[in-house]
Amino acid sequence: MNQAQYIRTLFAREDEVLRSIEGGLADRGMPRISVPPETGKTLYLLAKMSGARDILEIGALGGYSTIWLARALPKDGRLISLELKEEHAAFARENADRAGVGQQVEFRVGDASELLNALENEGVSFDFIFIDADKERYADYLERSIRLARPGAVITADNVLRGGRVCDESDRTPSTVAIRRFNEGLSRDSRLESMLLPVGDGLAVARVR
Template sequence: MREQEYVRSLFAQEDEVLKSIAPGLDERGMPQISVPPEVGKTLYLLASLSGAKRVLEIGALGGYSTIWLARALPADGQVVSLELKEEHAAFARENVTKAGLADRVTIMVGDATESLATLVDKQEKFDFFFLDADKPNYPHYLEQAITLASPGAVIAADNLFQNGRIFDESYQGPSPVTIRRFNRQLAEDPRLESIILTIGDGLGVCRVKK
């Protein structure tokens, strides 16, 4: 869309590290599903404006959004990123290191449900969350994020339009069906104040009420 291209050209220029991630994904046969630059910049601004110091990301892939988030944090801030596949985590670490952010990023490899349970058991708390992993588990990830949230924490979630599939009820696959339900939960959950931004493939933004 020309509006998104316009916004991207003015407000979301990539540096050389960020530009190198897409070709690197291709070289490794990994999916091209990183957020677009304008969503990365939005995440950066949201994390920065919220004053976040601890961020939990679910879904690292090549570390594209991880870098945007880590750059928004103070020097003593920390991003914990959950990634299912070791090969993705290794590439993400490589890119985070290139960006000079290795001291701000920890990547936990394994099933996100198990990693989240570990964080809950440790009574960890986070100020900002970004959900960008397997869509059928979004409702579970949201519940765990609320459990792990500091008062007033921000939760962002990507791909809430499912490339338009949520608007057509003939799409009954697990992802669009779950995301329709998830979007309604964002709108109705009394613990949250929420909106979906019409940027990228639909970016949900929630504030956990204090």
């Protein structure tokens, strides 16, 4: 048993719905890139401890992280999840319903930037935001998230270590360069109090001042 398996066995056990999502993604030819259980549990705890009532998720895929986050909501809480592809959103809806959180989750399909513009125009705000979409637009998603965040809100982002590649300056692939810049910008942003957690593939956690 390795370290990740040890943590999952004790602290991040999956129920039947969560366990089934990876196989469902494979059956549908969708990328199997959901957050690992330990990241899901960390997101759940952060949302729960922050008392989140309105959550925004940028990137749903099969709804794995959606379920962890929705389970942290109070009964009158809500989660809006943005997803580019209708087939991904449909599978995520199915899984959210199976997990018993479907009534609290709204999936919106389309380009994230356009959907975020619409949310700003609606005048809505959130107290917890999770970014897990195309890495090259993370910096833009962060800026938009700050505009949609209430004071004291928590903003999180996945894959910020890129398997350790962010530490290798010779890695100039666009996604790694984008995440490296995102991390550097996050560390300097005076509007935020931030930290990177070595959970899963790296989880950025920031509090809006």
